[in-house]
Amino acid sequence: MFFSFKIDGDELDKRMGGGVYVGQLFTILGDNSEGKTLLSLRLAYGFLKNGTSVAYVSSQMPVREFISFSDALGYPVLNEIISGTFMFVTPVFILRKPKKARLDDLLNNEKIREKNVLIIDSLNPAMFYDFDINTYMEKLRKFSENRVVILTASPSSLDDATTLRINQLSTTIVTLHSKELGGMKRHFIDLVKYPMVVRSIQQSIPFRVEPGRGLIVEISSVS
Template identity: 35%
Template structure:
């Protein structure tokens, strides 16, 4: 049976609700709109994996290194020890997102960056904003094949995608190729935003998987799993 990469932390039961962790060799796609919680979920996975001694590379189009550290500590996810001991490699690619408009070789450059893919788990948040100018069907197939090759080495690849940044054909290629497919839904409810993790597909789970998991994001607490999930 494949090794399970757990991301459990004492203060929430997200790991238990998501099958007990990601099986080694999984391709995970997390899809959601702008402000849907993709980055927070990525940060929670990253911290939880590190807490369970799993090495992580987090490639982010969202935050500088300083911004990332501040954000993690604002949610009480103390990641400095992991950055210092090498369990976490954080790579901000904000300037590259600006440059990507003129770079049609971006997918090739991503695949050539070997040091990005040395850790057990690689999280790319948000992949769609990195490849939206260079993705066509052929290049996307190459990229998915590349990720699958890494999966064959036991690595977990977690990709966040904002579907309106890609054509439907390309977005559906990622959905059909992945082992775990999660959609993040959010809707206003009074003065709050109701957020839900919808699990569309989860292959090889060790334990039971919740189909719909309600969550909220709180300062000093981070991600909080709601007791009762809502649709």
């Protein structure tokens, strides 16, 4: 079983193989401003448009800012939040904890367990007070058995041992990077560890960002 994230006028789903299989721990790696939240939101919006429910945990944005951000990109989610198919979570406020929550508080939350996809944006050692990378990743792998878990992380904020364990324990990995080409900044999604696909993939996917249209896949990759 897989979840499609296809939306009209957007080839991202096609370029990334047609969907994400259930049982994956899907990690998005990229430094600040490379588009981790953008890609996470694009995937979430695509899942929702194909009837897949989502829980989105943010370590960075309160809900009002997130709604404004999604609207500006052309990925409105307010109606889905109201209907309950999209659950926006912050560890402190939504989980009603006076201080940082434990990871188990999140994974044992009944409303989160009901969702088909869990997105954690982004991995932050300060996010949960019981953070341990081995335990964290093992619990997320276990949690992904009946659903998809998507995790974002910034390698520059993690030590080498933590980055290594993320690479070892993730079933699927994409990296985001940018470079200057012809005086312009170009953005890329690289499919680094992508073993389970519905159909063929494009290994490196160039993209740009446009207000109101979100993530726009470029016609061809530049190496």
